[in-house]
Amino acid sequence: MKVGILQVGQVTPEVLVGIQEGLAKTFPDTTIVVTKDVMPVPEDAFDKKRGQYNSNNILSCIKAYSSKKPEFHRILGVADVDIFTSGLNYVFGEAYVSGGAALISLWRLKPLFYKEKPNLALFLLRAQKEAIHELSHTLGVGHCPRSMCVMHFSNSIFDADRKQSLLCDECYLQTAIAINTLG
Numbered sequence: 001m002k003v004g005i006l007q008v009g010q011v012t013p014e015v016l017v018g019i020q021e022g023l024a025k026t027f028p029d030t031t032i033v034v035t036k037d038v039m040p041v042p043e044d045a046f047d048k049k050r051g052q053y054n055s056n057n058i059l060s061c062i063k064a065y066s067s068k069k070p071e072f073h074r075i076l077g078v079a080d081v082d083i084f085t086s087g088l089n090y091v092f093g094e095a096y097v098s099g100g101a102a103l104i105s106l107w108r109l110k111p112l113f114y115k116e117k118p119n120l121a122l123f124l125l126r127a128q129k130e131a132i133h134e135l136s137h138t139l140g141v142g143h144c145p146r147s148m149c150v151m152h153f154s155n156s157i158f159d160a161d162r163k164q165s166l167l168c169d170e171c172y173l174q175t176a177i178a179i180n181t182l183g
C-alpha cells in the first residue's frame with residue numbers, strides 16, 4: 001500500500017514528518033510519503049455562523065485530489081483549522097470508510113488549545129493517533145469497543161489521550177487483510 005500525506009493549508013513540516021513516522025511504524029510493508037503538493041483549505045468549506053470548516057467539504061476535495069494521483073492507494077489530508085461535521089460540535093478527523101481519502105485536523109490536538117503549555121511530543125503523539133485512526137477507517141475498520149485501541153471513538157481530547165497509538169490485535173488483523181488485497 002502506498003499512502004500520500006497531503007498538506008491542507010498551513011501546516012508545520014515537522015508535524016507531517018511525525019505523522020509519516022507514526023504511520024510507517026503502525027503499517028509495516030507500506031510506503032508513506034509526504035507529497036510535495038499543498039492543497040489550499042477550500043474557502044467554501046468555511047461556515048461563517050460557526051466559525052469552523054465543514055469536514056465533508058474538505059474531505060471531498062482530498063478525494064478529488066486522490067483521484068488524480070492513482071499511484072497512491074490512500075490520501076491523508078492534514079489541516080490546521082477547526083473542523084465540524086453535521087451533528088457534532090467538532091471532529092478530530094473524518095474518513096471515507098473503505099475509501100481513498102481521509103482528513104485529520106490538528107487544531108484541537110495542540111495543548112495550547114486547552115490552555116496548557118506547549119508540548120511537541122504530546123502534540124505529535126495525538127496527531128499520530130488520529131492519523132492511524134482515520135487511515136484505518138479507509139481500510140474498512142470501524143470503531144472498536146476496546147478503550148485502549150486507537151480505533152476507539154474519541155469524543156474528547158481526554159479519550160484521545162487515554163487510548164494508545166496502537167491497533168488492538170483484531171483491528172490490526174483487519175488492516176493487514178485490507179492492505180494485503182491492495183498489494
Ligand SMILES: [Zn+2]
Pocket residue numbers: 133137143153
Ligand atoms: Zn473514527
Ligand SMILES: [Zn+2]
Pocket residue numbers: 144145146149150151152167168169170171172
Ligand atoms: Zn481495536
